[in-house]
Amino acid sequence: xxxxxxxxxxxxxxxxxxxxxxxxxxxxxxxxxxxxxxxxxxxxxxxxxxxxxxxxxxxxxxxxxxxxxxxxxxxxxxxxxxxxxxxxxxxxxxxxxxxxxxxxxxxxxxxxxxxxxxxxxxxxxxxxxxxxxxxxxxxxxxxxxxxxxxxxxxxxxxxxxxxxxxxxxxxxxxxxxxxxxxxxxxxxxxxxxxxxxxxxxxxxxxxxxxxxxxxxxxxxxxxxxxxxxxxxxxxxxxxxxxxxxxxxxxxxxxxxxxxxxxxxxxxxxxxxxxxxxxxxxxxxxxxxxxxxxxxxxxxxxxxxxxxxxxxxxxxxxxxxxxxxxxxxxxxxxxxxxxxxxxxxxxxxxxxxxxxxxxxxxxxxxxxxxxxxxxxxxxxxxxxxxxxxxxxxxxxxxxxxxxxxxxxxxxxxxxxxxxxxxxxxxxxxxxxxxxxxxxxxxxxxxxxxxxxxxxxxxxxxxxxxxxxxxxxxxxxxxxxxxxxxxxxxxxxxxxxxxxxxxxxxxxxxxxxxxxxxxxxxxxxxxxxxxxxxx
DNA sequence: CGTGACGCCTCTT
DNA sequence: GGCGTCACG
Numbered sequence: 001x002x003x004x005x006x007x008x009x010x011x012x013x014x015x016x017x018x019x020x021x022x023x024x025x026x027x028x029x030x031x032x033x034x035x036x037x038x039x040x041x042x043x044x045x046x047x048x049x050x051x052x053x054x055x056x057x058x059x060x061x062x063x064x065x066x067x068x069x070x071x072x073x074x075x076x077x078x079x080x081x082x083x084x085x086x087x088x089x090x091x092x093x094x095x096x097x098x099x100x101x102x103x104x105x106x107x108x109x110x111x112x113x114x115x116x117x118x119x120x121x122x123x124x125x126x127x128x129x130x131x132x133x134x135x136x137x138x139x140x141x142x143x144x145x146x147x148x149x150x151x152x153x154x155x156x157x158x159x160x161x162x163x164x165x166x167x168x169x170x171x172x173x174x175x176x177x178x179x180x181x182x183x184x185x186x187x188x189x190x191x192x193x194x195x196x197x198x199x200x201x202x203x204x205x206x207x208x209x210x211x212x213x214x215x216x217x218x219x220x221x222x223x224x225x226x227x228x229x230x231x232x233x234x235x236x237x238x239x240x241x242x243x244x245x246x247x248x249x250x251x252x253x254x255x256x257x258x259x260x261x262x263x264x265x266x267x268x269x270x271x272x273x274x275x276x277x278x279x280x281x282x283x284x285x286x287x288x289x290x291x292x293x294x295x296x297x298x299x300x301x302x303x304x305x306x307x308x309x310x311x312x313x314x315x316x317x318x319x320x321x322x323x324x325x326x327x328x329x330x331x332x333x334x335x336x337x338x339x340x341x342x343x344x345x346x347x348x349x350x351x352x353x354x355x356x357x358x359x360x361x362x363x364x365x366x367x368x369x370x371x372x373x374x375x376x377x378x379x380x381x382x383x384x385x386x387x388x389x390x391x392x393x394x395x396x397x398x399x400x401x402x403x404x405x406x407x408x409x410x411x412x413x414x415x416x417x418x419x420x421x422x423x424x425x426x427x428x429x430x431x432x433x434x435x436x437x438x439x440x441x442x443x444x445x446x447x448x449x450x451x452x453x454x455x456x457x458x459x460x461x462x463x464x465x466x467x468x469x470x471x472x473x474x475x476x477x478x479x480x481x482x483x484x485x486x487x488x489x490x491x492x493x494x495x496x497x498x499x500x501x502x503x504x505x506x507x508x509x510x511x512x513x514x515x516x517x518x519x520x521x522x523x524x525x526x527x528x529x530x531x532x533x
Numbered sequence: 534c535g536t537g538a539c540g541c542c543t544c545t546t
Numbered sequence: 547g548g549c550g551t552c553a554c555g
Contacts, residue, residue, distance in 0.1 A: 002548085179547090
């Protein structure tokens with residue numbers, strides 16, 4: 001929804017633009033808008049949970065647009081939505097209900113053999129899932145495209161990035177379809193960008209410094225502007241019946257003060273103001289100013305603009321409506337795409353049944369989680385750092401990229417453990433992080449990785465998006481840090497086995513030599529736990 | 534004249 | 547998420 005009719009209202013200030021204008025600059029991208037558009041090309045597959053090539057067309061769509069930007073020497077920074085805001089629950093429940101009913105009737109049509117009718121309904125039933133976002137993230141990693149998962153609203157994160165300098169991760173403009181970016185006071189927004197890079201640009205400078213047929217924001221400040229947006233109706237707070245963007249603008253223009261507008265509305269008998277409207281209104285305005293965002297520099301959550309207690313005394317310091325705080329370790333794990341921001345579970349890298357996450361890590365840490373492995377498929381992705389997963393067959397699979405001299409290699413092994421024991425253990429530990437500080441010597445097999453090809457217009461085969469590259473493999477002893485953390489977890493379970501065996505990478509059926517393990521001491525073992533709030 | 538409810542569209546060849 | 551249309555006050 002964004003802000004009701006805001007875009008149409010702002011039309012006088014919107015000008016056509018081609019992204020080439022931002023050549024050499026950085027542009028933030030609202031991942032949701034491209035994901036959503038791309039999902040249309042494969043809505044049925046997505047709704048039915050198909051994992052065919054067809055179900056991945058949304059990825060192709062997205063990456064085409066990324067390549068377009070890179071072709072014009074623009075650095076894309078993709079921003080994903082994180083957890084949902086409490087005050088947005090009403091809006092989202094409504095959408096969910098409609099999607100569900102559409103999905104039901106779509107399946108009915110399909111049963112009746114009406115494919116065409118079914119597709120139409122599936123298109124209204126598609127929703128962007130964390131799994132889809134995560135599939136995309138894996139490609140972005142491989143393609144060295146910057147991305148961040150916002151703790152809550154992507155719009156807020158994007159607006160925050162637009163306030164930062166480029167060398168601190170900032171962006172010069174934002175591409176989105178959502179008018180909320182304007183309410184968040186994002187200085188440069190590009191709407192409706194097509195596949196050639198043509199779009200419509202809104203610059204706040206233009207809005208506040210020019211006059212256009214009776215429409216002027218010259219004497220507006222940020223406070224008044226967001227006040228107008230909230231009055232017109234936003235996702236956090238529906239507007240008072242009878243008030244739209246034009247009346248909102250007039251009210252602000254007339255009273256030039258939010259409190260005066262509120263009291264004027266209260267006295268006006270034409271409108272029915274809910275008892276709690278003024279408080280909700282204040283909160284909604286505060287979200288647009290002080291939303292919780294992720295700061296990549298400090299690797300912590302922060303408010304877009306610091307909020308003093310005196311700003312909103314009625315809250316008694318309760319700022320949860322801005323998005324509850326999270327411990328830094330969790331915030332980072334979310335931002336870097338390791339934790340599902342809705343469930344706080346580690347992502348199931350096999351993209352199968354949602355698994356119960358136990359532990360998760362970032363960067364140089366290993367990720368450990370139980371993942372049900374189906375159809376005995378080989379692991380088919382690679383990632384920076386290391387990941388592990390517990391398979392149905394009670395194995396932990398470890399994948400890690402290692403630097404040996406000038407060469408980057410991929411290491412894959414499996415360790416057998418007792419799953420039940422492991423689950424119990426891990427659950428009792430909560431979500432833990434295990435930095436890789438051990439130095440265990442393990443002999444493993446290794447494979448050379450191909451350097452990623454970032455040629456903008458090079459066609460990629462989608463089936464090729466994530467495999468561990470196969471090439472010559474040979475045995476070399478390497479320090480495998482992940483090993484230590486495996487032991488930490490496994491040793492707590494008496495039934496766990498410490499068998500280590502090599503596993504053929506990806507789909508290559510090539511025979512790899514068995515690896516052997518050499519144990520050493522792990523004195524530097526550190527387990528960090530997520531702090532309770 | 535402005536609001537709000539309704540239906541239609543976003544992709545792909 | 548947006549857009550255009552149209553009945554209503």
